[in-house]
Amino acid sequence: MEQDTVNRCRSAQMSDVGCVRELNEDAISSAPGLWIVADGMGGHACGEVASDLAVKDIASVYAKTSSLPQAIQSAHHRVISAVHEGLGQSGMGTTVVAVESDNHKYKVAWVGDSRAYLWDSSSSQLTQVSEDHSLMVRLINAGLLTVDDAKTHPQRHMITQCLGSTEIEDVDVGVYENEWDANQQLILCSDGLSDELDDSDITEIMNSRKSIEEKTQQLVNTAKQAGGRDNVSVIIISSPIKKRLSFIERVRALFGG
Numbered sequence: 001m002e003q004d005t006v007n008r009c010r011s012a013q014m015s016d017v018g019c020v021r022e023l024n025e026d027a028i029s030s031a032p033g034l035w036i037v038a039d040g041m042g043g044h045a046c047g048e049v050a051s052d053l054a055v056k057d058i059a060s061v062y063a064k065t066s067s068l069p070q071a072i073q074s075a076h077h078r079v080i081s082a083v084h085e086g087l088g089q090s091g092m093g094t095t096v097v098a099v100e101s102d103n104h105k106y107k108v109a110w111v112g113d114s115r116a117y118l119w120d121s122s123s124s125q126l127t128q129v130s131e132d133h134s135l136m137v138r139l140i141n142a143g144l145l146t147v148d149d150a151k152t153h154p155q156r157h158m159i160t161q162c163l164g165s166t167e168i169e170d171v172d173v174g175v176y177e178n179e180w181d182a183n184q185q186l187i188l189c190s191d192g193l194s195d196e197l198d199d200s201d202i203t204e205i206m207n208s209r210k211s212i213e214e215k216t217q218q219l220v221n222t223a224k225q226a227g228g229r230d231n232v233s234v235i236i237i238s239s240p241i242k243k244r245l246s247f248i249e250r251v252r253a254l255f256g257g
Helices: 047-065 069-082 135-141 200-205 212-225 247-254
Strands: 004-005 011-016 028-029 034-041 093-101 105-110 115-120 125-130 173-180 183-189 231-236 239-243
Touching: 004 034, 011 028, 011 069, 028 047, 034 047, 034 125, 034 183, 034 212, 034 231, 047 093, 069 093, 069 105, 069 125, 093 183, 105 115, 115 200, 125 200, 183 200, 183 212, 212 231
Parallel strands: none
Antiparallel strands: 004 239, 011 231, 028 034, 034 093, 093 105, 105 173, 115 125, 115 183, 183 231
């Protein structure tokens, strides 16, 4: 089927404090061609400062360099330097996942366990395209732990990379890139979503005929209904590639068939 392109992706976003935490340490950002979710860590060590600094620095550096990995690396050093400037406190850090997109291609970059999923409505398939920088992933990849065992492991929340860690000179920025196809959407989220909902829960919501705004709201609300033990942030980004309808499909759309 022939396809047309438009210059911009449609997107929807939401961030919620959840049902347990008193402070929202997540930060999100959407701009033409760039979307970011950062999940601050540290609680009283000012995780909200780290996530806010990261989102702003990534957007600023990306605007100058057009390199998402370079922008994320810059944000790592920015969070570290901020402590020496009296912003936040020692020990603060943040995970991040971000997407850049043009008319045909997209690139996902991340550090930590904030995630990116690809949803394909034509096949009703949900695929996690990021890989958590976590102890559980290391153990699973080494064959020392099963996926099911990792879900209940006492150290399942231990991450191996984050922006602001003084133990890491340069973070290992994960990267995934591909070409857009029609019927695709990217979902960015903090672990407040992925810890509460499994893939089947997300698939059920994404498989509905609701708008991306409604799906974003439902993902956050369902995570809260499941416990909402952490802040929950979600961004859904729709493919900029639009299907060109056949004559019959255009007639049906015109008359509501």
